[in-house]
Amino acid sequence: MGDKKLDDQIAEYALRLGDDALVFGQRLCEWCADAPTLEEDIAISNVGLDYLGRARMALQYAGKTLGRTEDELAFLRDSGEFRNLLLVELPRGDFAFSMVRQYLLDEFELLFFTQLCGSKDDTLGAIAAKTVKEVRYHQRRSANWMQRLGLGTQESQARTQAAIDQLWGYMPELFEMDELETSLLQAGIAVDRLELHSKWLNTVTAQLASANLQIPQIDWQVVGGRKGVHTEHLGHMLGEMQFLQRAYPGLQW
Amino acid sequence: MAEANDLEQVFENKIDAEEKIEPKDWMPEGYRKNLIRQMSQHAHSEVIGMQPEGNWLTRAPTLERKSVLLAKIQDEAGHGLYLYSATETLGITREEIVQALHDGRAKYASIFNYPSLTWADIGAIGWLVDGAAIVNQVALQRTSYGPYARAMVRICKEESFHQRQGYESIAVLARGSAQQKAMAQDALNRWWWPSLMMFGPHDADSAHSAQSMLWKIKRKSNDELRQSFVDQTVSQAEIIDLEIPDPDLKWNEQRQHFDFGEIDWDEFKQVINGNGLCNRERLAQHKKAHANGAWVRDAVAAYVKGKTGESGE
Ligand SMILES: [Fe+2]
Ligand SMILES: [Fe+2]
Numbered sequence: 001m002g003d004k005k006l007d008d009q010i011a012e013y014a015l016r017l018g019d020d021a022l023v024f025g026q027r028l029c030e031w032c033a034d035a036p037t038l039e040e041d042i043a044i045s046n047v048g049l050d051y052l053g054r055a056r057m058a059l060q061y062a063g064k065t066l067g068r069t070e071d072e073l074a075f076l077r078d079s080g081e082f083r084n085l086l087l088v089e090l091p092r093g094d095f096a097f098s099m100v101r102q103y104l105l106d107e108f109e110l111l112f113f114t115q116l117c118g119s120k121d122d123t124l125g126a127i128a129a130k131t132v133k134e135v136r137y138h139q140r141r142s143a144n145w146m147q148r149l150g151l152g153t154q155e156s157q158a159r160t161q162a163a164i165d166q167l168w169g170y171m172p173e174l175f176e177m178d179e180l181e182t183s184l185l186q187a188g189i190a191v192d193r194l195e196l197h198s199k200w201l202n203t204v205t206a207q208l209a210s211a212n213l214q215i216p217q218i219d220w221q222v223v224g225g226r227k228g229v230h231t232e233h234l235g236h237m238l239g240e241m242q243f244l245q246r247a248y249p250g251l252q253w
Numbered sequence: 254m255a256e257a258n259d260l261e262q263v264f265e266n267k268i269d270a271e272e273k274i275e276p277k278d279w280m281p282e283g284y285r286k287n288l289i290r291q292m293s294q295h296a297h298s299e300v301i302g303m304q305p306e307g308n309w310l311t312r313a314p315t316l317e318r319k320s321v322l323l324a325k326i327q328d329e330a331g332h333g334l335y336l337y338s339a340t341e342t343l344g345i346t347r348e349e350i351v352q353a354l355h356d357g358r359a360k361y362a363s364i365f366n367y368p369s370l371t372w373a374d375i376g377a378i379g380w381l382v383d384g385a386a387i388v389n390q391v392a393l394q395r396t397s398y399g400p401y402a403r404a405m406v407r408i409c410k411e412e413s414f415h416q417r418q419g420y421e422s423i424a425v426l427a428r429g430s431a432q433q434k435a436m437a438q439d440a441l442n443r444w445w446w447p448s449l450m451m452f453g454p455h456d457a458d459s460a461h462s463a464q465s466m467l468w469k470i471k472r473k474s475n476d477e478l479r480q481s482f483v484d485q486t487v488s489q490a491e492i493i494d495l496e497i498p499d500p501d502l503k504w505n506e507q508r509q510h511f512d513f514g515e516i517d518w519d520e521f522k523q524v525i526n527g528n529g530l531c532n533r534e535r536l537a538q539h540k541k542a543h544a545n546g547a548w549v550r551d552a553v554a555a556y557v558k559g560k561t562g563e564s565g566e
Contacts, residue, residue: 022316029319032307032326033538036546038300038334045327052320059316071315095549151559152552159548244314244372251430253314253372 009184010121011065012083015073016226017127018058019084022074023234024105025051026241030092040095043141047102050134057127075245079235080228087170089225089234096149096159101167103142107204108174109135111196120188143207150211157212164208165216173223175200268469273399276342284468287461288398289343290359291470293350296336298362299329301535305369306378314372321418322375328411335407339400355540363521364447366529373426373433373440379419381441381448381486387412388482389452397469420489427493441490442498449513450521452479483511 028048035041059070066073087105092098113135116128149160175197177185184190205215224230244253260279267274274280303326310326313319337347353359364382369375390412393405426437453459453475465471473481483502490497501514524532 026311029310029323032310032323033300033303034542034545036542036549038330038337040546040549041303042327042330042334045323045330049320049323049327052316052323056316056320074316075314095546148553148556149549152554152556153548155548156552156555240311243312248430248432251433252425253318253429 006187007065009180010124010189011062012180013184013190014058014062014124015066016083017124018055018062018070018073019082020088021051021058022055023082023084023237024088025055026237027088027090027092027098031098036095047138047141050131050138054127054131054134057130061123061127071245075242079230079238082225082228082230082234082238084225084234085170085173086222086225086231087167087173089231089237090167090170091233093163093166094159096156097163097166099142099145099149100160100163102138103146103207104167104171104204105174106135106139106142107207108196108200110139111200112191112193115191115196119190124189146207146211146213150208150213160211161213164213165218168216168218169221172221173225176223176226178226268397271395271469273402274397275399283464284470285343287465287468287470288401289340289345289350290461291465292336292340292343292398292401293345293353294360294362296333296340296350297354297359298365299333299336301361301365301539302382303329303333304535304538305365305367305531306375308369309372309375312372313375318422325379325415325418328415332408332411335404339404342400351543355536355543357536360525361535362451363525363529364444364451365535366524366532367443367447368530370443371436371440373423373436374444376419376421376423376426376437377440377444379415380423380489381419381444382451383412383415383419384486385448385451385482387416388478388485392471392473392478395469395472401470420493423495424493427495437493438495441495445498446516446520447524449479449483449516452476452482454518454521480510483513487511 025048028044028051031041031044031048033041035044055074056070059073063069063073068076087101090101093101109131113128113131117125117132119125119128146160149156151157175193177193181190181193185192201215208215222231261281264274264278264280264284267278274284306322306326306329310319310322313322337350340350341347350359354361369378387409390405390409394402394409396402396405423437423440426433428434429437453462456462456474456476459475462471462475466474487497487502499514501512503512505512523529527533
């Protein structure tokens with residue numbers, strides 16, 4: 001039965017959330033055996049596993065309507081078909097860059113998925129409920145790192161501030177509402193991203209200020225991921241991630 | 254205070270009675286040194302072993318395999334951490350233990366100097382390398398040093414999970430397309446002999462073995478352990494229709510064990526002595542991560558110092 005148009009919209013929405021989680025999870029994998037301490041290697045893996053789990057749930061859900069499996073969606077689409085935020089596809093950078101990105105995203109996701117818990121779509125609501133629990137832990141950890149890095153040494157403060165400056169122009173995309181999300185918002189299914197902005201900004205500004213870090217005054221911003229217009233980095237990531245499925249098509253692994 | 258001889262007698266009695274030696278107990282310096290050598294080597298092996306598997310993490314063929322592999326590598330990091338802590342109970346710091354690795358004074362399992370070249374290697378490593386590690390570690394659950402024995406009990410549970418996952422993963426390839434099956438066989442060909450080498454030289458040629466057996470640090474000899482591994486693995490290969498690359502492998506009715514061919518000990522020595530494909534990369538990667546992380550560790554130390562300074566403690 002169902003509303004075909006609505007189902008398609010929900011699938012597209014789930015695809016966005018799935019792609020955000022998948023691409024970010026893949027970036028976290030790049031820290032394996034490369035973290036500053038063994039403890040941190042384990043912690044990053046923990047977070048990475050959460051993102052991969054979330055990606056699978058969201059892509060499975062999107063795939064139901066789209067008629068594709070999670071792996072077909074992950075491994076057989078080219079970059080123009082990916083719908084993730086640009087923020088998550090940027091190369092992992094140094095530990096400060098990765099941790100600032102994590103922090104800014106965690107604060108956003110905490111608000112976003114708390115809202116999404118109330119979605120009229122049961123599956124999205126269930127994914128959100130599971131995700132919120134995970135994100136609470138992520139946020140505690142990354143906020144803690146902002147303190148340690150911001151109030152640590154001169155070098156750690158400088159690296160962390162530089163990362164904030166580099167990442168800030170990718171933040172507006174997190175709060176962008178397009179036609180699809182506006183329509184799903186009206187249906188009680190999607191989250192109003194715009195509404196989250198001031199709360200997010202206040203929290204982030206205060207947290208960073210308490211760690212001797214500032215929100216930069218910048219005059220640039222980059223968007224495009226939701227429309228499939230990406231940075232050059234995504235193609236390279238996919239080249240690596242999709243290698244086996246592309247080189248040996250149609251097999252079970 | 255008891256005389257040195259009495260202390261030694263107490264120690265010997267405990268060993269004889271199968272009681273565990275605990276960190277606060279007196280122990281001969283040789284025992285301590287031997288344990289530090291073996292336990293830190295074991296810890297380093299867990300950590301360096303993350304690299305050949307991590308090599309396929311970003312290229313895993315499905316999201317499920319990627320998650321399973323990430324969780325597996327995370328377990329290995331946990332084993333490393335747990336073993337470093339257990340080693341620290343012997344009065345050495347983690348910095349010193351890691352420094353010894355970087356200086357080349359401490360070793361890690363030489364098998365990780367082999368490259369992981371295809372996805373099938375991930376299955377082969379879980380099946381064979383974790384499989385061999387389990388045989389070793391099950392015996393070590395009865396080792397005489399308490400913290401080491403307890404670490405092994407905890408670690409063995411996870412290792413057997415890894416072994417089953419690895420076997421299942423390579424079994425899928427062995428049942429798959431002709432290319433996948435060839436990939437699986439090739440991985441077995443490359444990892445089989447290095448897995449047998451993991452148990453070390455023959456008992457007669459093993460530098461530390463005799464004393465370690467007396468102290469009950471080691472509970473079974475290299476050759477005994479190797480034999481158990483071969484015995485348990487042959488039928489596993491048969492079930493998935495892969496061929497173990499050893500023409501001399503055959504069941505010996507009289508011994509009730511498999512006979513197998515002689516290991517290429519020259520290759521063993523070559524790889525241990527630096528001539529494996531990945532010796533330099535493995536160590537260089539560990540040093541690089543450590544060096545790149547120095548500013549982060551410094552920041553944490555400075556932060557903690559600032560905090561405690563603030564509260565006036
Ligand atoms: Fe392990
Ligand atoms: Fe393992």
